[in-house]
Amino acid sequence: MSAPSQRQLRVGELIRRALSEILAEGDIHDPALAGRSITVGEVRVSPDLRQATAHVLPLGGEGTEAAIAALRRHKGEIRRRLASRVELRHVPDLRFAMDESFDRLDAARRLFADPRIRRDVAEDPEA
Numbered sequence: 001m002s003a004p005s006q007r008q009l010r011v012g013e014l015i016r017r018a019l020s021e022i023l024a025e026g027d028i029h030d031p032a033l034a035g036r037s038i039t040v041g042e043v044r045v046s047p048d049l050r051q052a053t054a055h056v057l058p059l060g061g062e063g064t065e066a067a068i069a070a071l072r073r074h075k076g077e078i079r080r081r082l083a084s085r086v087e088l089r090h091v092p093d094l095r096f097a098m099d100e101s102f103d104r105l106d107a108a109r110r111l112f113a114d115p116r117i118r119r120d121v122a123e124d125p126e127a
Contacts, residue, residue: 008045011088012022015052018085022078023056032063032070041099045092052092055099064098071096 003011003068023038037059048113058067071078075094083091 004044005047008049010045010051011049011092012043013047014086014088015045015082015092016040016054018055018082019043019078021085022081028070028074030070030074030075032066036063036067037070038067041097049088050090050092051095053095053097055097058098068096068098 020040023033023040027033039057039059040054041057042055043052044055046049046084054071056068056071058064075096079094082094
């Protein structure tokens with residue numbers, strides 16, 4: 001798989017910002033989303049710009065599956081709202097997935113907190 005193009009990255013960031021605003025407004029009425037803050041960590045766009053996968057995580061990480069299921073149920077409404085906020089010829093089809101970047105970040109922090117790893121890094125003459 002090749003790295004995303006600058007165009008994919010720009011469109012992904014544009015959609016991420018607009019999607020974050022839409023979710024922060026709280027106008028999507030669903031019990032699984034009521035009173036929840038949803039973080040949009042990243043939006044990956046396909047090379048043809050027809051599909052966008054939003055990596056999301058509810059604040060606190062609880063109820064992730066229910067929140068993603070609610071977002072999927074309301075993706076048509078969310079897509080219409082995106083269309084009014086972003087200047088794109090075609091708004092991509094939306095997909096939602098759990099954002100695992102926080103888990104990877106925690107794992108890296110635990111790894112670097114290990115005394116053996118810290119010792120090895122401290123002894124590295126290039127560090």
